Amino acid sequence: MAVEQSLTPRGEQTRIHDIGYRHYDGPRLGRAYARRSLYSQSLRGSYGLGRSVKSKVLPMLLFVVMCVPALIMVAVAVATKAKALPVDYTRYAVIMQAVIGLYVASQGPQSVSRDLRFKTVPLYFSRPIETVDYVRAKYAALASALFVLTAAPLIVLYVGALLAKLDFADQTKGFGQGLVSVALLSLLFAGIGLVISSVTPRRGFGIAAVIAALTISYGAVSTVQAIAFEQSSSSAVPWLGLFSPITLIDGVQTAFLGATSAFPGGEGPSSGQGVVYLVVVLGLIAGSYGLLMRRYRKVGL
Amino acid sequence: MWINPRRLFDFRGTPTGPYDWSLTRIQLRGLTTAVAYATTFDNVTVIATESLSKRYPRVTALDRLSVDVGPGVTGLVGANGAGKSTLIKILLGLSPATEGRAEVLGLDVATQGGAIRERVGYMPEHDCLPPDVSATEFVVHMARMSGLPPAAARERTADTLRHVGLYEERYRPIGGYSTGMKQRVKLAQALVHDPQLVFLDEPTNGLDPVGRDEMLGLIRRIHTEFGISVLVTSHLLGELERTCDHVVVVDGGKLLRSSSTTDFTQTTTTLAIEVTDTDEHPDGTSAVREALHARGVETHDGSGLPGAGHILLLTAEGEETYDLVRDVVADLGLGLIRMEQRRHHIAEVFREEQTDGTDVQGVRKEAVGHGS
Numbered sequence: 001m002a003v004e005q006s007l008t009p010r011g012e013q014t015r016i017h018d019i020g021y022r023h024y025d026g027p028r029l030g031r032a033y034a035r036r037s038l039y040s041q042s043l044r045g046s047y048g049l050g051r052s053v054k055s056k057v058l059p060m061l062l063f064v065v066m067c068v069p070a071l072i073m074v075a076v077a078v079a080t081k082a083k084a085l086p087v088d089y090t091r092y093a094v095i096m097q098a099v100i101g102l103y104v105a106s107q108g109p110q111s112v113s114r115d116l117r118f119k120t121v122p123l124y125f126s127r128p129i130e131t132v133d134y135v136r137a138k139y140a141a142l143a144s145a146l147f148v149l150t151a152a153p154l155i156v157l158y159v160g161a162l163l164a165k166l167d168f169a170d171q172t173k174g175f176g177q178g179l180v181s182v183a184l185l186s187l188l189f190a191g192i193g194l195v196i197s198s199v200t201p202r203r204g205f206g207i208a209a210v211i212a213a214l215t216i217s218y219g220a221v222s223t224v225q226a227i228a229f230e231q232s233s234s235s236a237v238p239w240l241g242l243f244s245p246i247t248l249i250d251g252v253q254t255a256f257l258g259a260t261s262a263f264p265g266g267e268g269p270s271s272g273q274g275v276v277y278l279v280v281v282l283g284l285i286a287g288s289y290g291l292l293m294r295r296y297r298k299v300g301l
Numbered sequence: 302m303w304i305n306p307r308r309l310f311d312f313r314g315t316p317t318g319p320y321d322w323s324l325t326r327i328q329l330r331g332l333t334t335a336v337a338y339a340t341t342f343d344n345v346t347v348i349a350t351e352s353l354s355k356r357y358p359r360v361t362a363l364d365r366l367s368v369d370v371g372p373g374v375t376g377l378v379g380a381n382g383a384g385k386s387t388l389i390k391i392l393l394g395l396s397p398a399t400e401g402r403a404e405v406l407g408l409d410v411a412t413q414g415g416a417i418r419e420r421v422g423y424m425p426e427h428d429c430l431p432p433d434v435s436a437t438e439f440v441v442h443m444a445r446m447s448g449l450p451p452a453a454a455r456e457r458t459a460d461t462l463r464h465v466g467l468y469e470e471r472y473r474p475i476g477g478y479s480t481g482m483k484q485r486v487k488l489a490q491a492l493v494h495d496p497q498l499v500f501l502d503e504p505t506n507g508l509d510p511v512g513r514d515e516m517l518g519l520i521r522r523i524h525t526e527f528g529i530s531v532l533v534t535s536h537l538l539g540e541l542e543r544t545c546d547h548v549v550v551v552d553g554g555k556l557l558r559s560s561s562t563t564d565f566t567q568t569t570t571t572l573a574i575e576v577t578d579t580d581e582h583p584d585g586t587s588a589v590r591e592a593l594h595a596r597g598v599e600t601h602d603g604s605g606l607p608g609a610g611h612i613l614l615l616t617a618e619g620e621e622t623y624d625l626v627r628d629v630v631a632d633l634g635l636g637l638i639r640m641e642q643r644r645h646h647i648a649e650v651f652r653e654e655q656t657d658g659t660d661v662q663g664v665r666k667e668a669v670g671h672g673s
Contacts (some may be wrong), residue, residue: 021460023528024453024457026449028447028449028494030415050435051433052434057459118432119603122425122428123490124396124446127418127419128415128419129446
């Protein structure tokens with residue numbers, strides 16, 4: 001400790017003086033600061049920062065996997081002097097949904113199950129923060145982490161598009177729509193991931209449950225949609241999309257953000273149906289928040 | 302603003318020797334607000350409860366508990382389920398009382414929970430440490446959760462970990478720590494924001510006798526050196542009587558007794574001795590008793606307390622008594638298992654209670670069985 005040495009007399013450099021206990025008279029920044037601290041710690045933790053090397057591997061790997069296709073697309077677009085990017089901004093997250101799903105499944109439980117398993121939660125609540133601060137910090141942190149994950153490749157695409165001298169206004173509009181779409185996706189996926197993970201202190205269960213919730217719902221919805229389409233009852237296709245998170249996002253962006261639907265036959269929802277989609281998405285986000293609040297209300301010491 | 306005492310210290314001149322620190326500490330306390338800190342609370346109630354009750358649908362955890370706790374180290378004793386943890390929960394403002402009121406540091410628990418938790422530290426009974434981070438990282442994070450700015454959080458963490466006796470190992474992941482080290486980390490996170498009061502819930506749980514003694518010594522220092530009041534719970538009365546200025550005994554959510562340990566302090570010490578049996582003296586204890594009687598030393602056997610058959614209690618008048626016991630035991634060729642000082646007044650507390658007709662059997666047994 002440099003400070004301690006500085007006051008030791010010359011010739012006694014090696015001795016460490018025990019000057020006893022010192023009281024803290026500095027500022028105490030209170031509840032809002034504590035909430036921000038928890039937010040930044042959780043956000044950093046979502047990418048393994050401030051944690052062991054081992055826990056950095058998966059999130060960083062997924063981040064790279066998420067960005068590499070965008071880089072390739074950009075390289076191709078620049079090299080071939082293409083007139084448009086091979087993939088829409090809004091479509092990118094839908095294509096990469098498996099990676100996003102894996103990320104939520106690995107980092108959702110990391111964020112909340114650990115606190116439950118190691119019983120760190122009571123320590124948080126013995127400090128100035130309240131339940132609402134904990135829930136908001138955790139929710140915001142995972143949503144932000146997801147936004148970083150999903151927005152980064154869009155930035156790569158946008159920068160690449162500008163380098164390839166594609167139409168600026170057109171690209172900026174698409175980029176903006178893409179950002180709105182992934183923001184909505186981040187909130188929705190973070191909510192679902194956290195609600196599921198907060199039920200179990202076991203990280204493994206949490207991971208499996210989140211993956212199951214995301215993939216099974218998508219698998220079921222897309223299968224039934226395909227069957228409905230084949231049976232030429234295509235009017236049912238948009239309604240079926242309400243039952244899985246990624247198709248919900250797909251529906252919202254098809255209706256409002258100028259995206260082309262990934263539904264069979266491109267049978268995206270109309271504007272009217274789009275309102276239902278949006279209401280369901282916002283309802284799910286609010287519902288997740290409400291469930292988390294309820295989950296942590298009773299967690300005392 | 303946070304004034305670094307070391308800076309002030311520099312202005313006042315450099316220390317001349319290793320023994321200066323105690324003196325300078327006093328000066329420093331005068332310069333910072335620490336003295337005001339210590340004196341403000343001298344005659345003030347730190348915790349006050351007034352017919353505090355907590356009822357759950359099936360159980361009554363606290364039953365009209367009224368108790369005043371002053372500054373210093375206070376022991377909260379009771380069997381498991383006596384309502385100790387419930388009381389702490391209410392005092393931290395985390396759980397509303399069914400009726401009655403409570404104040405901590407003059408703040409109402411029902412309305413000012415946040416302000417209380419900013420000034421109070423809490424060390425839970427259970428394990429609460431994530432294994433994959435280092436003690437430093439964890440305590441820094443907890444300091445920031447208490448509102449300390451990043452730089453202050455790091456500085457206080459280094460100081461606090463040193464005070465609780467964690468040095469190089471603080472950079473290693475907590476998962477590899479021994480129980481004793483984990484307890485120190487738990488204590489450090491409760492102290493890192495320099496609270497005015499700490500709640501320590503069963504801090505000696507799971508520790509071996511040496512670790513237990515170290516922890517109790519540390520708890521004592523929290524008050525004497527750090528100037529922080531302590532409320533420490535235990536189901537072992539014996540270990541609290543050495544450490545605490547005041548003991549509050551609860552049973553079944555009711556206040557059984559609240560008394561100062563100094564009320565009963567005696568000038569003479571009671572010695573407890575225990576010896577082995579040999580072939581020559583099949584009953585070593587009675588052999589020693591007779592030999593001591595022959596030399597004019599009065600003994601008694603703890604009158605019906607558990608282990609009474611094997612432990613002799615006698616009054617130590619001074620150094621000679623220790624030598625005498627040693628010689629007597631050696632002459633008889635017995636092994637001396639233990640010879641320790643025992644302030645037996647807490648046992649007396651319970652003996653009185655028992656004559657009052659109160660059933661405190663369970664607590665009393667533990668008190669003596671594990672007592673120092």
